[in-house]
Amino acid sequence: MATVDLNADLGEGFGAWSMGDDDALLGVVTSANVACGFHAGDPQIMLATCRVAAERGVAIGAHVAYRDLHGFGRRRLPVTSDELYADVVYQLGALRAAAHAAGTRVAYVKPHGELYNAAVVDRGLADAVVSACAAVDPGLQVLALPASQLLHAASAHGLVPVVESFADRAFLADGTLVPRRQPGSVLHDPGEIARRVVRMVAEHRVTAVDGTELEVRPDSVCVHGDTPGAVEIARRIRTELIAAGVELRPFSVTAA
Template sequence: MATIDLNCDLGEGFGAWPMGDDAALLDVVTSANVACGFHAGDPQIMLATCRLAAERGVAIGAHVAYPDLRGFGRRPVPTTSDELFADVVYQLGALRAAARAAGTRVSYVKPHGALYNVAVRDAAQADAVVAACAAVDPQLAVLALPGSELLRAASDHGLVPVPETYADRAFQPDGTLVPRAQAGSVLHDAGEIASRVVRLVTEGQVTAVDGTEIAVDARSVCVHGDTPGAAAIAARVRAELVAAGVGLRAFV
């Protein structure tokens, strides 16, 4: 039986401001990318999210980011490699403590937003992120787009590289994501998204915005937690994967 992991960005509220339906999403996904306080999240939210994930047997990943609460981590922040290394170490330390207090552990890292998009292409930024991960825990996996500098750096530092794809994002012909500033970059129709994911998993193909067919080899599919109707979309994706004979299992 074919199997796939479903990952989702969670714990992205801050103080009194919630973001998404984490409890509902954790009933669907198999891996949770938990915000570490730099783009979203705070100590209480981090701990609560880890506890919910532990109760459901969902794997936990550190969703590390640039320090950009106002911009939700979606704006590039000028930084040196040393600064970025320290920022990732700090975020990992905080989430690892929360996970331990919740009776679970952090098993992988997935950068968020602008940091993800920069480190996919920028070797220096990717190396700083992954070197920090390796310094904290050499058993961590790194989740990122196939062919990215992040996965290359993971291999170079002896970490486990895990290729992922996206359920609700449009793709450019080179396999990268269409920037969010462009119209049509995020998909919203649950039926369309679910059908596309089933094809991604069972056929290894997705159609880019220009009609190009792209080969995709991924071990995980990301469903965004901050998209309107995210819980319903994720549930539809899971249901159609199961109906297609695909098993759902965390990659770690």
């Protein structure tokens, strides 16, 4: 039977401000990319998210980011490799403590927003992120787009690389994501998205915005928690995958 992980970016509120329906999504997804306080999240939200994830058997990943609460981590910041290394170590430490207090652990790392997009193509940034992960916990896995510098860096530093694709984002012909500032970069129709994901998993294909057919073999598929209708999208994906004979389970368990 084919298996795949369904992940979502969660814990992305801050103080009295909330983002998305984390409780509902944690009843659907199998892995949670938890914000670590730099683009979103705070100590209470991190701990609460880890507790619910632990109760529901959802794997936890550190959603590390640029230090950019104001821009939600979606702006490129001019940081040195040493600064980025230290920032990732700091974020991992915070989430690992929250997960431990909740009776679970951080199994993997997935950079957020602009840090993800930049480190996919920039080996220097990828090495800074991944070397920090390896220093904190050499058992961590790294989740990113196929053939990305992040996955190459993971292999070079002895961490397990895990291939990700995206349910609700459009792709360019080179396999990277269409920038959010461009029209059509985010998909919204739950039925269309679910059929697209089933094709990714069953046929290993997805169509780029210019019509190019891309080969994809995802271990995990992401639904953004801040996408409007994210809960409905995730539920529809789960339903369609199960109907297609695909088992959903955390990739971190599959690879263990």
